[in-house]
């Protein structure tokens with residue numbers, strides 16, 4: 001199988017180390033990738049290394065495939081490329097193309113299992129997988145097929161960042177999914193929470209406003225060259241899309 005995380009970006013595991021090994025995965029649309037997506041992985045790594053003493057093998061951005069059917073989604077080719085350009089700025093973050101390569105929608109738990117199995121086979125040791133996300137993803141889970149949520153909690157644990165300026169006022173601690181499996185969650189401090197989003201970038205591009213420092217320079221150049229997001233969004237919502245049925249929006 002093609003590598004999901006370039007071997008050159010993987011941390012070395014000292015031979016005599018009995019520390020637990022983990023890969024951090026962020027799943028999303030990345031339409032386009034923002035500075036916050038990268039920062040979220042950095043903050044998660046810091047917490048896991050300092051507070052849990054685990055070895056972080058690497059971090060992955062996994063853009064959802066075209067089959068998700070979310071209105072206004074740029075092609076998986078463009079979103080994958082922008083993630084790759086953003087990951088060039090990191091020594092340990094890489095991009096996983098398994099969702100974009102798939103013609104069918106892959107539930108998040110399946111993506112995490114594929115990544116974990118690939119890395120277990122490569123390192124020849126047990127590898128844990130943690131989903132790094134914003135709290136809006138957790139609030140959307142009641143719309144997912146219940147078995148997909150259950151499988152996710154069986155296969156992985158979550159590192160969750162409060163989302164400043166979130167549309168929802170729900171508190172993560174009140175969410176049913178949290179209350180059912182609190183041991184599966186670790187909350188990241190909100191002192192660095194800020195309100196940059198892909199939708200804000202798309203809006204600003206369509207209004208010809210600056211997006212400097214909201215995403216990486218090579219991503220800005222790519223958006224300009226490919227003239228992405230120039231039209232203001234006219235969401236054509238297909239009621240048959242996976243997104244419409246399961247995204248919670």
Ligand SMILES: Nc1ncnc2c1ncn2[C@@H]1O[C@H](COP(=O)(O)OP(=O)(O)OP(=O)(O)O)[C@@H](O)[C@H]1O
Pocket residue numbers: 026027028029030031034036037040132133134135136137161162163164193194195196197198199200
């Ligand atoms: N500013 C932010 N604060 C907290 N979490 C964030 C932030 N931006 C993105 N995330 C998280 O990163 C993951 C991937 O995000 P996604 O690709 O959906 O970007 P987004 O900015 O939420 O997109 P959009 O604005 O198009 O809804 C999700 O778990 C999301 O909650």
Ligand SMILES: NC(=O)c1ccc[n+]([C@@H]2O[C@H](COP(=O)(O)O)[C@@H](O)[C@H]2O)c1
Pocket residue numbers: 027028029030064068070106107108109137144145148149246247
């Ligand atoms: N059943 C599932 O596992 C399921 C359902 C809906 C969305 N998701 C994921 O949640 C993320 C949502 O991203 P957006 O917030 O950009 O729509 C995507 O990575 C998507 O694959 C997973």
